[in-house]
Amino acid sequence: MSDLEGLTRRLIEKRYNSEEIIEKLKKEYELYKDITEERARHLSEAVLEECKSSDINNLDSSYIKDILGFSKANITIGKQGVGCRGAGDFFVHKLISEFSETSTKAFLAPKSLDDAGAVKISDLKGFKINEGNVDDLIIVSKMEGIHSRLSDFPFICGFHVTRACLRDLLVKGATPISILVDVHLGDDADVGKLFDFMAGISTVCELADVPITAGSTLRIGGDMVIGNRLTGGIAGVGLANKHLLARRNIRPGDKILMSEGAGGGTISTTAIYSGNHEVVKETLNIKFLEACDIILNSDYLDEIRAMCDVTNGGLRGDLYEINYEAQCGVKVFENKVRNLVNPKVLELLEKVGVDYLGVSLDALLIYCSESISETLIKDLEENNIKCAEIGYVDDSLDVKMVWSKNKEEKILPKFRESAYTKIKQEIGEEDPQEKERMEKAIENTALAAIEKRKRILRKIRND
Template sequence: MDIEGFVRRNINQKGLKNILAERILEFKDVDKRTALKLAEAVIEEVNHTLKIEKEEDKLLKEIIEFPKTEITMGEMGVGSRGAGDFFVHRKIADIVASTNTKAYITPTAQDDGGVVKTPTKKDTIYITTAIDGIHSRLSEYPFLGGFHVTRAALRDVCVMGSRPLAILSDLHLADDGDVGKLLDFTAGVAAVSELVNVPIVAGSTLRVGGDMVLGDRLVSAVGAIGVSEHPPTARKRAEPGDIILLTEGSGGGTITTTAIYHGLFDVVWETMDINFIKASEALMEANILGEIHAMTDVTNGGLRGDAHEISSTTGVGLEFYEDKIMAMINPKVLKMLKKLEIDPLGVSIDSLMIIAPESISDTIKDIIESVNVKINEIGKVTDTGKPILIGEDGETKLEPAFREAAYTKIKKVVGEATPEDFDKMKKRVEEATSKAIEKKRKVVEAIRGGR
């Protein structure tokens, strides 16, 4: 519970101190007197912040306030790996782009990782960075959360054609969380670190919201850094005529969450592997990455989301064969998804998707199969400018829903339908983006000019 947020929403409510004290007692093992003191302190602090309305320093006031859209994260589908989430990520990328700083692969590409290149005396080195957040429903299962988010970060480095060199961990546990969660999460991260022989080199541990958030929710992220001596296998290099290959996917955090919250615990073991990284390393060892045009992991909103992002950012078309895709999903995972009526194309299955010239497709398959990872051809790149799926019922456009396929009961209640006023929502987000960029410009100018 966010007690600061609660106070801000109810600041004018009569008897707020007593109401808040009762909320605090639901979480804290303290007496009523202490709860009242805590409530009084929060209310006093929030009241002080409200004095910004009278602040004469207009720029400071602008910095402290933020551009409101009147749209919540849930309403916009942020984090739900669908059309709303993709739109907001593009707006975030717009703010990053406004800095005019240089990178080889920037967030505007909406790729798996970012890349900078730096010349050395002998060659040019490409440095890849990536970061992923723990699956929100794995807060109660920290080892699994740490395990899968580490795999995700390393995957994002691998698909850019980089060899992972280091892992970073950022932990945020709410005030009432058991410290054991920190240790268990770290053990999950460390398990992957040991399996792939990539060291954990740095991290941070804080509380969620400090004293202002009660409860035991764990939120965290793991980052990874990698290097290569050749240009990254970024999405923008895909060309018409290329073949699309896919390794067998067993899922990660999303499939684990689906299994746990439906009581299908045996499926969890199917997700506990490092096949993706084994396949990527095999390609690196074979020195063939320079010939591969693009690689990505099938995660953000499933194949629907990835196909949409690749097509929209590169302009190429993509043609997929449904039966061949289904054959590349772990049988136990596919059986679960079908049983629960979850669209296998709309959830993260954590496969490695490779886009390469037809002339080397058989070589790629031989290399990956040599490390006991299944792989097959599932489609091709076209010049149509749109992603399509060819199945039993013919050809259909492959596009993401507003949210990824609902894989828990609560997600089914929330639904996947696009809001009727989605266009208006996007316009308000765009306006807030412009205001954020303008604020950044003003602050940079003020600091450079000594205010």
């Protein structure tokens, strides 16, 4: 994948002359496309011309410059670990959630850092239904991005992103009713990649009895990006009736249960890129969805406080995030957790040196009252789904892990999730040396964007 526009702007910044830029662009075209040198030159000249014409530095209108420009933190997405499901990513997502605060409030907003968001029908201004009582009806929504390393394996990519989206609806107590697809492909991607991606998505939809209702298919960067990458995401909508299983419901004394986990996109990626392709088949199941269906149709649903899936930065990351929202602490027993990880998946992670507590296991976490713990476990096991009590909630605000021989320690998410591929291991998981300076710069940039929003709103409303 080559971002021709980004490359050109970078070369202009570095004061390369036009001919040097064109020569570099030509080489990019010649790598990806079977075209003549003359054709490559004409395309390169067009890219350079557009980049020069779109430069906003010399604009006279400060208003237009304000709209088209943005405040820079001078911290890259990669350096901060955005999307890497660790402490660096969590920090940025807390700032992102500030932008969700508008005059129209959600029932479950992004600031809760929960698995999905929700609105109540009764809270929607001007929305009326003449038949039936819908005051308790809750619309739950979710947006799930594809795993960035599964671009070359579109079926498994589509399968796992769709299953992940449905999981996040189900753990909030919602019945999924709609799946929406957003897919972007590089200019040189084979059309067959699109169809295989859709096959993976629709396989899960067929198994889960959820329709695909809409979608969007675009090229990444239009004509300005070449290569065969696939990216995008899946959105889902579900309906819950009165009982929303939000993290804020958790209270000290609750038991924490976990179902068996065999992983999804992350484990598939680990398997493929370490040459252990056979492990991928362990991830192809819908046990999580089946477990949720059993629980949501049980007569003890009112005793379930919250549910979530073990994904974001693994159990380390999820417990940390849940504690943050619920304002509680937890004590978890490592041997109980380990016994619930698929043996072949656990063997793979140990073989490649990955901390299994820091990666997505796609297991179901259930916070419930003590009175139903045994019944719930029994119900799942009767349906061939392993489940066990792994810990409990307290008021410590800490995540405490009890290891063998009753050794107990507080655990925190690392700056990035466990490094589950070779390139991730090269980049590392630990805090950068300039962490505090980076966070301050990022925070200032977020505040600048919020101020920009206020300026533009005032301008539009006053015109």
